[in-house]
Amino acid sequence: MNVLVVTGGAGFIGSNLAEELAKREDEVIIIDDLSTGKMENIKDVVKRSNVEFVNGSVTSMKLLKELFRDVDYAFHQAAIPSVQRSIENPGATNEANITGTLNVLIAARDCGVKKVIYASSSSVYGDTMELPKREDMKPNPLSPYAVTKLVGEYYCKAFNEVYGLKTVCLRYFNVYGPKQDPASEYAAVIPRFVTRVLNNQPPVIYGDGNQTRDFTFVKDVVNANILAAEKNVNGTFNIANGQRVSINELANRIMEIAGVKLSPVYDSPRKGDIRDSLADISLAEEKLGYEPGFTLDEGLKETMIWYRRLKVVR
Numbered sequence: 001m002n003v004l005v006v007t008g009g010a011g012f013i014g015s016n017l018a019e020e021l022a023k024r025e026d027e028v029i030i031i032d033d034l035s036t037g038k039m040e041n042i043k044d045v046v047k048r049s050n051v052e053f054v055n056g057s058v059t060s061m062k063l064l065k066e067l068f069r070d071v072d073y074a075f076h077q078a079a080i081p082s083v084q085r086s087i088e089n090p091g092a093t094n095e096a097n098i099t100g101t102l103n104v105l106i107a108a109r110d111c112g113v114k115k116v117i118y119a120s121s122s123s124v125y126g127d128t129m130e131l132p133k134r135e136d137m138k139p140n141p142l143s144p145y146a147v148t149k150l151v152g153e154y155y156c157k158a159f160n161e162v163y164g165l166k167t168v169c170l171r172y173f174n175v176y177g178p179k180q181d182p183a184s185e186y187a188a189v190i191p192r193f194v195t196r197v198l199n200n201q202p203p204v205i206y207g208d209g210n211q212t213r214d215f216t217f218v219k220d221v222v223n224a225n226i227l228a229a230e231k232n233v234n235g236t237f238n239i240a241n242g243q244r245v246s247i248n249e250l251a252n253r254i255m256e257i258a259g260v261k262l263s264p265v266y267d268s269p270r271k272g273d274i275r276d277s278l279a280d281i282s283l284a285e286e287k288l289g290y291e292p293g294f295t296l297d298e299g300l301k302e303t304m305i306w307y308r309r310l311k312v313v314r
Contacts (some may be wrong), residue, residue, distance in 0.1 A: 002026045003071045007058050007104060008078030011035030012180045013172070015120065016218045017075055017225055018042060022051050029067055033057040037078065041179045058100035066106035073229045074116045076104045081111070083123065086145035087271055097148035098155075105159045105167075115166040117228045118156050121149040122173040122214070122277055124216075130245075132214075132280040135171070135236050142274065152238060160234050166184050168228040170221075173240035173279045177299060178306035179220030189247065190215065190300070194307050202262040203255075207269035209248035212276045214240045217299035220292050227288040240279030241292045250296075257300055 008014040009030030014037065021028050022045050030042060032055045039046075046053045056063045058078045068074065079097045080086065086093035096193075101118065108116050125133045126140030141147045155165055156167035174188070182191035193203040216239060224239040253262050284290040294302075 001101065002073060003029065004288070005029045005031060005067065005071050005074045006098075007074070007076045008037060009310055010034060010042050010053075010078065011077060011081075012041070013175060013218060013221055014075075014077035015041035015045070015179050016177065017077065017222045018051070019045050021075075021220050022048050024236060026050065028052070029054060029071070031056055031058065031063075031067065031078070038181070047193055059095060061103045061107065064103055065110060066174035068107045068113055069277040071108075072113060072114050074104060074108050075225055075229070076101060076116055077119045079119065081145070083143045083145045083273070084270065086143055090144035091220070093144050093148055097145070098151050101152040102155055103176065105165065109159060109163050109165050113165070115168065115229060116156065116159075117225050118152055118167060118169045119286060120153050120169045120171045121146065122171050122279065123274070124150040124153070124171065125274075125277075127274040130314070131276060132242075132278040133238065134280045135283055165275050168234060169236040170224055170228060170239045171236060171279075172221055173214040173216050173238065173277060175216050175218055175221050177303050180218070180303075189213075189250070190254075191307070193251055194258075195303055197254050197258045197260060198261060198304070198307060200262070202265050203246055203251040204265045204267055205248075205251060206267050206273065209251070209264065209266065210246050211273070212244040212246050212278065213250070213254060214244045214278045215250070215281065215296055215299070216240045216292070217294040217302075220294060223293065224284065224290050225290065227290055229289050233287050234280045235287070237284040237288060237290070238281050239287070239290065240281055241294075241296065242279060242281045244276070244278040253297065254300060254304075257297070257304055269295060286304070300303055
């Protein structure tokens with residue numbers, strides 16, 4: 001039996017990951033200060049005898065060293081995840097995302113953790129024209145959030161090379177799915193579109209809608225994290241679907257699945273947003289055995305079922 005830690009385990013991706021890990025025989029420790037995560041996301045998971053929840057922050061080195069004493073693998077999901085929020089408050093984003101990541105790595109090193117799996121982001125590529133994005137491309141972060149994620153990667157690489165701590169960095173591309181907060185003012189595009197459409201309101205598109213994204217279903221991200229822990233590899237890997245769709249097409253697909261027809265409302269582009277995104281996932285396929293298990297339509301349908309159950313329709 002392994003002892004597994006999920007930082008940010010009450011958040012969107014972290015809670016999905018903790019739920020899957022809890023199905024195993026391993027002991028799972030969820031750490032979250034609930035600043036953006038929600039107990040509602042893990043209300044069923046924490047009922048299991050092999051799961052412990054700790055209300056605390058990765059900015060506390062003392063707490064991490066206490067919790068990491070017998071840990072085998074650390075899945076570091078904790079972060080302030082919003083580009084827009086990082087633009088409004090770069091200091092808070094820096095503290096959570098850089099100091100928090102450094103603390104996790106130090107605690108993992110000092111406590112003999114076997115491997116740290118770090119949640120990075122496709123935002124580190126910035127608005128480079130070349131597609132698809134490959135891991136060997138020069139980063140070009142355009143927001144404080146993207147900078148913090150790239151610094152986290154560099155720290156992971158340094159701790160691997162200097163201290164021998166095994167680390168894997170997963171660059172997530174536009175993750176969506178159940179448990180993604182639709183109510184936050186920083187909500188991602190899919191929960192915003194879905195909840196508006198389910199309420200018979202037109203989706204709001206920032207810019208002309210021709211910008212493209214490579215959307216990744218959260219269950220594929222969960223699978224990638226588990227593979228990263230199991231495989232004897234270090235390094236950085238794109239985790240995505242490997243296909244892109246325009247925001248206009250995304251809105252149309254969501255409306256089609258919901259069975260409604262509305263005319264989108266267009267607003268000004270948002271600062272820090274990139275124009276196009278598409279991942280080359282061949283390295284993850286080769287080294288991790290990663291393979292997307294959900295098409296965009298399959299993921300959207302499952303996501304919409306969850307939001308209907310959440311009763312987001314007013």
